Amino acid sequence: MGTTLHPLNPSDANLIQARLSELGYYRYQPEGIWGLVSRSALQDFKAANGLSADDVWDGSVEASLRQARPTPASDTPFGEWSVVGFACSAEMNPRKMVVSAKGIVVGSMICDMQGPLARSSADWSGSVLCHIDGRDIASKISLRVSGQRLVDRSVIGTSTIVPTSFDRCS
Structure with missing residues (x-):
């Protein structure tokens, strides 16, 4: 239409x-x-x-x-990222993060978006349901994009992740 x-x-x-x-x-x-x-x-x-x-x-x-x-896309967290210093190309790289509008995958952890990611300047946040080792864990996503770098400050369940920096995969 x-x-x-x-x-x-x-x-x-x-x-x-x-x-x-x-x-x-x-x-x-x-x-x-x-x-x-x-x-x-x-x-x-x-x-x-x-x-x-x-x-x-x-x-x-x-x-x-x-x-x-x-x-x-360069202003968003959407795409593939790898922990600084690690190659993007490695299969099943546990240090690789793939972010889409539908969810986030890091190694064997799969998180489904529970609503859209909200943007505030360079920060993107939202709620996800993460599937880890057969358990479902409600979590909060907090991602900051700065050029080719992404900083993950998410909270998985009640555990705050140590801020981790990722480089955008090309």
Whole structure:
């Protein structure tokens, strides 16, 4: 409704992916196939730009994507991060964090967002339900983005995490 582009049309999907790529949300070459990676990139874009963090394409999303200065991924915690000094490429790197509009994964811990991340300047916070060793633990996320660095000051259950610095994976 109210759109000129449709993600299921390959040429439109290619244009949308190209714009999401330009902004850093879609980390692949645009290929015109609207799948899970495209939908996830759209969700992250929407969450970062104050829209509902779902994969619904409508006129407000198209307008936000076309605006001159939408929030780029580089200003958000969305993406892959690795503890300073550790390689991003290692499989199942316990020092790697993947943040999306839907959740956060660190090693074997998976945390599902319980609402959108709220932004206050460079800080992003929200509630998550973390799944650790067969247990579900309500937790508070607190992330600060500064350039290519992210500082995690989250509270998992009742345990405050020692602030940890991460570098953005390219």
